[in-house]
Amino acid sequence: MEAQVLAVLRSASGPATAGWVQERLDGDLAYTTVITILSRLHVKKAVTRTREGRSYTWTSAADEAGLAALRMRRVLDGERxxxxxxxxxxxxxxxxxxxxxxxxxxxxSAPDDPPETPGADAPGSGPRDPGPRETEGQ
Missing domain, CATH: 1.20.5 (Single alpha-helices involved in coiled-coils or other helix-helix interfaces)
Structure with missing residues (x-):
């Protein structure tokens, strides 16, 4: 059910209410069941919510792969x-x-950018292979 709720939220053009999610889910889930699923997803950090008046609007923070990763992490966190x-x-x-x-x-683990060498971008700075030595008159 969580994956279905996430799929519905991802199809929304913006934050969605629980009622909007309920209308688009296959089956006849009770509104309270949708709220429970959304609340559990929020605890798992798979969705975010924003207070709108007396209720919330919900946004997907994870796709199905993200939800699977969250479950794997929870299992790992429970082990000594x-x-x-x-x-x-x-x-x-x-x-x-x-x-x-x-x-x-x-x-x-790879750095995004190679480590900077001071002055490496300045013309004529940093180590340089001068090549064969030129002499005047050749």
Whole structure:
């Protein structure tokens, strides 16, 4: 149900009320059930809410992949030996998923920009290979 609610919120052109979400969901969910789902998603940081009068408007803060990631994080947070859980998780991955995870970790740890060298952009500054030495008259 959470994924369906998120999908409806993502289809909105802006913040949506719980009633608007309820109207667009398949099935006959009670308004209170929609509010409960939205409130749980808010606790999980998958949606944001803004007070509008006496109620809230809701906006999706996560897609389905983000919601799955939040669930994985919650499971990890509930374990005492995070290292063991992560090691078992990685060892259970398919080779393709492991390669994908390694690439994501490498991208996440790579600096956005190379470290700056003072004066590196100034003309004639910084180390430079002068090439063959020229002599006058050649």
């Amino acid at each position: 030996d995070r290292g063991a859980v992560l090691a078992r998780f990685v060892s259970a991955l398919s080779p393709g998923d492991e390669e994908r995870l390694r690439a994501l970790l490498a991208d996440a």
